[in-house]
Amino acid sequence: MTLLIAHLGPPGTYAEQAALLYVNWLQKIKGLETILCPYPSIAQTLRAVAQGAAQLAVVPVENSIEGSVSMTIDTLWQLDTLQIQLALVMPIVHTLISYAQSLESIKTVYSHPQALAQCQGWLERFLPSVQLIPTNSTTEPLQKLEQETTAAVISSQRAAQLYNLPILVDGTNDYPENCTRFWVVSQANVSITNQSSAIRNSHTSLAFSVPANVPGALVKPLQIFARLGINLSRIESRPTKRSLGEYLFFIDVEADAREAQMQSALQQLNAYTEILKIFGSYNVLPVNTLDQEVSG
Structure with missing residues (x-):
């Protein structure tokens, strides 16, 4: 079986790097062939993935500096x-790639909005007057550099090597501890890695909307987890896109959805939510864990 794994391109993105690490693990531990x-x-x-054009997707979901x-x-x-x-979870180290001879000659910096935000302090300090232009990925604008000698791109060392481009500055993150969490996503009810049901998953992600924006609308669902002793590792709101002031709530909990306490929590949540979606239970692994499993 050959798995098609979707990721944000073009080649050289951090999503591709995360996918490559995952692919290496799949091939050596599970014996699965893959195509990125x-x-x-x-x-x-x-x-x-939803349309069946690929079996898996590797997508960024949260960064330690910039958030979700x-x-x-x-x-x-x-x-x-x-x-x-x-x-x-993969460490991220940004570089400034450019044909410019010095920082003083740079007028434009391109990159994905997340990368620009993760380097905001560095950019304000060293390139305070440049125009910042967001792009779909950190590698998409690299093709502009040969024609725009006063432009730069915030991307990865691997991207610079892949496209044979010069690195002007290495390490432009605002903070050295810069990590991004990626999700490996499949269609529902499909287990690519054939994980045993006996293995406990450390996290469950879910989201819900509430019937009305009234006092206690969010507190009541959250109190369910508190009463059952289930810890929340992340909570955030996103607009429903239906009306100003209406929100969806995304939650990560430190529990497996199959556990009795989580089953009770999910059942009780139905009484206080309009729509409840369970995105799955899973484990969170640093990429060096995959490396150790491959080499061990």
């Missing part, structure tokens, strides 16, 4: 047929 399939946006990456990737969670809410198989 780049897509021009995160939304198209997830839709490829809204395109990922918004698209996951819209698509009812996807589930999270695994989460990978």
